[in-house]
Amino acid sequence: MTPCFGDYSFAQNTQDEEITEDDRTEVVRKVRFTGNRNVGNRTLSTLVRTRTNREFLGIPRFTPWYYIHNVFGVGESPALLNRETVSNDMDRIRLYYENLGFFEVEVDTTIIEYRSERFEVSFLIREGPMSKIRSVSYTGLPEFDDERLKRDFFSDSYFSGNSIDDSTFSVNEQYKAQELRNEQSRILSFLRDNGYASVQRDSVRALVKQSDQDPQTLDILYSIRPGGFYSFGDVYIKLSGPEGPNGFDESKTIDFPQNSEPGFSIYMEKQDDAQTRFELLANQIMFTPGERYSQSDYLRSINAFQNLGMILINRFGLSEDSSLPDYSRPDIPVYFDLQTLPKHSLRAEFFGMRRYGFGTGAGVNYTNNNLFGRAENFSVSVSGNIEFVTSRARPIGGSTIFRTFEARTEYSLPRLNFPFGRLEDRSWVESSRTFYTLSYSQSSQEFFDVNSDIRLNLRYEIAHSQRLRSFLDLIELVVIDTDPSSDFRENLILQFTDFDDDGEPTETPEEVLNKFEVQRILEDFRPQFSSIIRYTFRSQNTNLIKRNFGYFSEFSVAAGGNIPYLMDRFLVGSGEVDGTISLPLGIFPSELGYSRFFKFSADYRRYLPISPNAVFAFRMFGGYALPYGGSESLPLNRRFFAGGSNDIRGWSPFRLGPGAIPETEVTVPGGEVKLAAFTEFRQIFMRNVLNAQWHIAWHTDAGNVWYGPRNKFLDEDDQDILEEGRFSFDTFYEQIAVSTGLGLRLDWEFLVARFDFTFRAHDLERGWFNDPNMYFSFGIGHSF
Known part of the structure; x- marks a missing residue:
């Protein structure tokens, strides 16, 4: 062998x-x-x-x-x-x-x-003949006090299946050295997680024996030499301030007695300017000194320090001088040398942008990354931008300048707060964080202006593994006050004005605005109070900057409007639940409308390398929102929209759809249904020019948004004026907008600049290949 x-x-x-x-x-x-x-x-x-x-x-x-x-x-x-x-x-x-x-x-x-x-x-x-593995067996596995460990060892094997005896599996598969290496690594990890810390690569060997009757038939025997059994010893933590180690001002010891005998301890030292509590340091140790050694718990402790976001790990190891551990002792000490980052930081930024037109902006951000000594992060930011939009880029109105302002404050902790604090120690929680966010913004857009948008959010984030994450927005409250833009209002008046045979209007603008249909449309822009509880699950196995392999998927389910509904029914309402509430103490000067709804979305992206220099990527997106409980439509800020440099290119943000309704005739923006598909082929054609990899890209985007079945809008003649934009299985495929074009990507190590030149292959107003115009878009990062 x-x-x-x-x-x-x-x-x-x-x-x-x-x-x-x-x-x-x-x-x-x-x-x-x-x-x-x-x-x-x-x-x-x-x-x-x-x-x-x-x-x-x-x-x-x-x-x-x-x-x-x-x-x-x-x-x-x-x-x-x-x-x-x-x-x-x-x-x-x-x-x-x-x-x-x-x-x-x-x-x-x-x-x-x-x-x-x-x-x-x-x-x-x-090629010659192919060899096959007939059986895989194991010898030398140590005896465990817990019989379940032995069962887990065999059930987790890459070759588990038909058992010949208690340590041999019948395999009958093609020989693949990589699978044998993977099994070797699994055995080593299993041993290290169960006290056998000294095992090395050569402690587990796969021995191969050829069959006497058929040389291509192989039997594999894993020979295991586990070495000694070890436990965790004392833990030593040293924390210096931002200036680095120069003596320590405070120390603390936490003892862990063993059966009423002196046991092991956590010894901690820190400098005053580290401004960090000993409690925080001790809580990041994911094992108890004196218990069985586990490599996974040791690595989890390292990750816990890294996830705090305010500490640098200068050194960690199983010996004081970073050499090999002393395996002559039955216990292994653990050492951490840490350093805090500067507590205060102030950052200013200036940026260019392109959404509807070209613009520029500036912002300033203050961060305190250890507010109360337990790695609490507090930040305050203010930003604003202006954007010049030409008349050519607007379906209605002439050239204009759009403005946006936002102020935001955020407080976060590297752990789960009430009511989920007890979940911290669960095996499916690798790391976690709690966010409290308050923001205020104003912006001008194509169809409406946001006078004020006030948001309060409580979010919990859990990393289950390197690939899997969960997000729970337990409370998200939004008060938004919008007005239809002046150009949208003028276009609305023009659209609903009656004309005589000579083309002269028969009614004044004031009379048009008092029409039932127009009043119903303007209701869409009344101040809204919305709430949402949302769960999002994300799975990814790709580099989020390069996006040149693997996949990204995200699924979300949400329920909205329940908090204002309960307030309307039990607290501030008049007794009749009518979809509006008035906040007490004059917090908001007018009545606030609300809607109750469910919302679902699924986003899947795949990146397929087709050569060392080329990648084919595709994305599928589907979203559906359903009003319920007497509500007929969604709040304006909860709808699906289409168009933009990160969506269906060739159309500006919010400009596509709903359905087949022309851009200039949209009366109710956004929809409750969205379907979209994207493909992109990227290939490197120049390397290390301006320190970047240059890609040429060919992209094709398709999709649209539609009104849902419950979004009814009847005029005085009982006709549904939204029918042309409503989703129907009989017609939706005819209302799929399609764009295609070429682009350029400048790929630096931590940044991708994107330039796309797009044509509308299927314009819903002009048909297939009848729009000769080219649409330019710019973005940071790949579009998906």
Whole structure:
């Protein structure tokens, strides 16, 4: 029997070999693979270092960046042939196949100059027979006092299934070295979490035995040497202030006696200017000194300090000098050297923006990151911006300037407060935070102006793991006062004015505004009081800046309007529940309307690497809101809208829909139903220009918003004036707006600048491919 684990250099060898001067005219234009029945060409292409120039949209030999370089000297330099690299690629392919159980694989290559200075490199692969794992067994597992630990060990195995006996599984699957490595890592983690702290990689070996009857049939035996059993020893925590360690002013010890005998302790020291309570430091230790050693609890303690947001971890370890632990003792001490960040910070920012037009803004933010000595974060910010919008960019009215102002204060704690404080110690809570937020804003928009928007929010955030998070907005109260914009009001008057045969109006603007339909529309802009309780679950496995692999998903369910309803019924109402309330003590000068509703949304995004330099991404979004309890519509600020640089490009924010209603005829903005789909193909065509990776992107967006079935709006003749914008399974697919275009991405390490040039492929007013205008949008970060 021989060990199957070893050093696989192909997985780490990422250095490009030097190209000699003599080879500079030998350009690789084709790379082929033959004989690879069990491994795809795309997989092998990402494995080898011999490559052609980047192909646009995956079209073979279509390399525009290389052609641009030949003509103008900028773009992508030619991919030159290096025979040493080809030889190394043969080894990479061979090792890859051996890791998949093809131990008799043979790899050869041919290099053909099919045209002057143009070469084709072919890798000829003879795979040979594939080996299979017949069984996996274990020996050397230590005895546990708790029999459940042994059951958990076997049930969590990557090979658990049909049991031959109490330590052997029948597998009958293809040999894959990576799965064996994964099982080795699982065994090591299991042992370290159950007291066996000294285990190393070579403490668990997978031994391979070939069958006498069939050499391709393998039996795997995991040989385990767990070493000694250990417990946590004393814990030493030193906390210095922002200036760094220079002696400590206070100390505290917390003792943990063992069976009435002197036991272990947490020893803490800190400087006065750290301004942090000892209680906070002790609460971040996720284990008890003297209990069984657990690597997971040790790492959770490290993460707990990091999640405080006001501490730097200068050093942590299982020995005082950061060397290997002393395994000659039965207990292992733990050391933390910490340093607080500066408590106060003041930041000013100036920024450019583009929403409807081009604008600029400024803001200032003050932060206290340790308000009361328990990592409480308090911040106050003020910001404002102005945006110039041309008449061409507006469906109604001429050029104008939009203004926005916001003041915001936030208080947060790195733990769950009442009523969820008892959940802190649950196994599914990795870290948590509680937020209290109060904000005030004013803004001018296309269809309406927000005179005041006051929000109070209580939010709980829980990280279940690196991928999974939950958000609970337990209380979100909003008082919003809006007015229809002057241009919207004028357009409304024009739309509902009756004209005689000569085209002259037969009624005054005042008479039009007193019409039933117009009054009903203007009711939409009355001051509103809304509340919401919302739960959001998020799962992600991607880099949120690069977004070049994995997925992102978010699902949300909410119920709104119940707090003002209860106030109307039991506290400040007149006894009749009519959808309006008056706040006591003149807190708000007029009556406030409210609506009760349910709201659901689902957002799924996937990022598929299709080559080392290209990614195909898609996003699906669906949302539905349903008024209930006598309410017929949603508050203006709770509806779905469509359009914008991060939504369906080609339409400005809030400008698309509902349904097939033209932009200039929208009387009730937003909708209760939203469907949208987005795709984007991104490919790098220049590297390290201005320290950024330059991507070209081709995007296609589709979607719309619609009124829901309960949003009825009958005129004096009992006709539904919203019918053209209502969702219907018979017609909604005809009301899907579609846009497509090209864009540029400048990708720095922590920032992506986005420029998109979009055409409306399906304009709901003009039809398919009848709008020749190009629409520009700019954004920070990928659109999805």
